[in-house]
Amino acid sequence: MVSAQSDGKVLVDVQDLKMYFPVTGGILFQRKVADIKAVDGVTFAIKEGETLGLVGESGCGKTTTGRCILQLYKPTAGKVLFEGTDLISLSGGAMRRMRRRMQLIFQDPYGSLNPRMTAGAIVEEPLKVHGLAKGRELKEQASELLRTVGLNPYMADRYPHEFSGGQRQRIGVARALAVRPSFIVCDEPVSALDVSIQAQIINLLGELQEQFHLTYLFIAHDLAVVRHISDRIAVMYLGKIAEVADRKEAYENPLHPYTKALLSAVPIPDPLVEAKRERIILTGDVPSPLNPPPGCSFHPRCPYVMPRCSQVTPELKEVSPGHSVACHLY
């Protein structure tokens, strides 16, 4: 939210990240073991205090990218630098200490909270694990955290099922904040919530970012929400980055045909605007990462496809300061 890329210091630097999931057994693949190239050479940087929005269709590798950054998966290749330190090469102990600095907010406010723990206990747990508080102080900090995310501390004794979806997501946010992280991966934090509740959580995330000077990787598929919350946008398609640009540039001057189609697919809640809008309706389905099309993986659906597109994979290149695109048109 803060347009403070002021000092422009890079906090998270992702370089040529790859995450391949092996496919073993099964009837089809008994002999040959294939790879799902969930993330296939992703490069981007997130500056301190900014929000990078990561968008793309289901299965394109957004969650996997986020989890690789947090070292919840061990990447197949590539580097993840956090304040210049390569996380992949860190020892177990050093990584554990580093983990405090980076947290995850999940998409699913139902599945991500332990149903047998009270809201208070859920928020206290990370404080205990990292030895940040105990005894009375523990209780006080937990109450304070609940208050920070807009819940009443008297709710600390309740169990997750006694909360609404939006309230549960607030508990998830409080849990992530408990250890005073500097970086949070927000994986579709509002997708499962009702429209009327989404705005509450988005505002909360914005306020917390200012208050605690947080850096966000904000994963979502709602481009209007991403525009609202992000300083820069990265668009993913089938494990690769298609385009990266500042918010304004990404929305006003999108270059990649996929970005254009994504934007045009977002309906605008105003029939008068909709009636006049130009639409790009893609044909075909999202391809499988198990068997991606050769060349540019978007070429079978691309309205501007050229012969080269099915042969040569386009590199991500900077076409104007801060605006990179992977497309043979540029």
Place this chain on the structure above:
Amino acid sequence: MSGPLLQVKGLSTHFFTQEGVVKAVDDITYNLAEGETMGLVGESGCGKSVSALSILRLIPNPPGRIVAGEVLFQGQDLLQMGDDEIRQVRGHRIAIIFQEPMTSLNPVLTVGRQISEALELHLKMDHKRALERSVELLNMVGIPDAGRRIKDYPHQFSGGMRQRVMIAMALSCDPKLLIADEPTTALDVTIQAQILELIKNLARETGTAVMIITHNLGVVARYADWVNVMYAGKIIESAQAGELYAAPRHPYTLGLLASVPRLDQPRKTKLAPIEGLPPDLSALPPGCSFRPRCPYAVDRCAVEEPPLLEVAPGHTAACWVDVRVAKKTAGVVHG
């Protein structure tokens, strides 16, 4: 034929549960004309699906029961029909596309079998003709290589393709009314656009009336002629799409429109959420159900339920306050 295709009058569907009576649908009335597309919007649990399922009498009993109302379809009350008669209407004159295509397709039957079965049953086609027609229908909804794909099972299709198969099935018997319950929520935006565009074009070609159920206000703006907004089991506002978006008159509609960021407008630093939570349908407050969250509420709202009244020609809203002139009152009751 004269008069609207579908007339729903005073429809109420309640669930009788241990926690109490859930008034999922409570006295709703609306019309749908032939060839028209109606959008039914509202947040999760407000009764959209139950109201649609009630039309086809697909409410599980117990615990649910249609307790009042009439559903006149082409002049005939569906609620008074015998079981055989209503079965003839389902999937034939009124078709429904469910939210989750995998649960509504039979996993052990080929896609071709599922489409052709309905054709044989309702249109009395012979097997060969039904299969030919199935291929045509799959072609029409954009399934490549349809002649071969009719031998495939549902799990061999992607989510978007399954949804297209559902549409092909729904349209197979030339329904007069197509009910699409969140037809695209589970799909990606680009596939979502593809599917909705398909429904719209097919409906236009065949003159089918469509009811789109969704919580996405953008989808409604793009595809609906008419919009009904539901809150806590009731229709609280109803108008032509253009009118509803340009001049909303219920505070809930106003709140919904204000709470979503829009791609075509300058970015705001803050969104304007609707405070509080949706109500529990088995313990509704007296008066207006939206009052605890309403920034315009006045004393009267706590005691008297506002009726759905005409506020402009063809535009109805259920609110005691005129939001065009009213001031926001403080003191929204949270959660």
